[in-house]
Amino acid sequence: MVTGISLEEAVVQMTGPLSPLGTEILPLERTLSRTLAADVAAPLDQPPFDRSPLDGYALRSADLTGANREHPAVLEVVDTVYAGDEARIPVGPGQAVRLMTGAMLPPGCDCVVPQEDTDRGDPVSVFVSLKPFQNYVYQGEDYRKGTLLLEKGTRLDAAALGVLAGAGITEVEVYRRPRVGLLTTGDEVVSPGTPLPAGKIYGSNQMLLAARLAELGVETETAHQGDDPAAVAEAMRELLEICDVLLTTGGVSVGDKDIFHQALPLLGAERIFWRVNLKPGTPAMYSLYEGKPILSLSGNPFAAFTTFELLARPLLAALTGEEGPRWGEGVLDTPFPKASPRRRFIRGRYEHGHITLPEGHSSGMLASLVGCNCLAELPAGSPPAEAGTRVRILLLE
Known part of the structure; x- marks a missing residue:
């Protein structure tokens, strides 16, 4: 297992051997x-016939030469054609066909006069002149x-x-879209809607990532387990039986209850890399089980979200044949007060080339993510970022 690799190396390690799941x-x-x-x-x-773009009269432009309100052209109305009707009667000299928007144009006409420029009578008086093929939609005009x-x-x-x-x-x-298993872990996590005992927290990661996957059009199977390695290994096995990819959150750092270091070997998975040189979400781990990807993310909500965008989205794109995450550039309108010894990604709002930052950038904070539509990248070794700094951004689309 490789440790401490760059984001780009991590993406190559994951996506290089993968190909689309089929069609x-x-x-x-x-x-x-x-x-x-x-x-x-x-x-x-498209359209499959010449048609009218408006309600009016199909006629010959030559019959309207010099027409105005004082000297209208007076034409015989020989037919009425509605949208959906076949135009059967041709327009001859001195004649017009009443028709509605979208109706088939009859043979012999070369323009359509809006009904507002007529008296709508029979015979009809026309008060304007038109050029050949004015107000005329050709067959195949769209394609x-x-x-x-x-x-x-x-x-x-x-x-x-x-x-x-x-x-x-x-x-x-x-x-074909992959079916994604989403396994959240932690003894401290309680489901929303139940009483909250002392020392516990309501889980947000499952809702956060399942909703993000739904936004991307991906079907998800979810589960939660506490911090028992054997139970987590069994939960992973069950999800991998019905899913193409498994995402997990929590249990990948170096604490006593970071149980994926035990659970993945119990499962029989091959660990490919652990720890990526970025912040937040450094402890991300990638494994394979019978050829199926397992991406294990930090349990901190914003860290999980960030590494999902940076790692899981390229992984999913490799399996679907779709374009991966889209990058751009913008200028910070809000300063970021901390130095960035490690490559850092911060949440922000991108509009018209400018980025505003919310208050609160801790990896455990989620409320300040609301309304953000990008992750702004601060290179490793960066001093505090001043307003006006140009940065690269990952667009959250």
């Missing part, structure tokens, strides 16, 4: 936030049949799903 074909309604495993080509033109609609690797958001549905597509091939 599955799912109906659109189950693919929000999933990642496409194959290109999707348009099966039709043509056979063109690349969405690329492999696209994360499916509301807009992408709307595009797919509009093309008549009902199912797509996506990368």
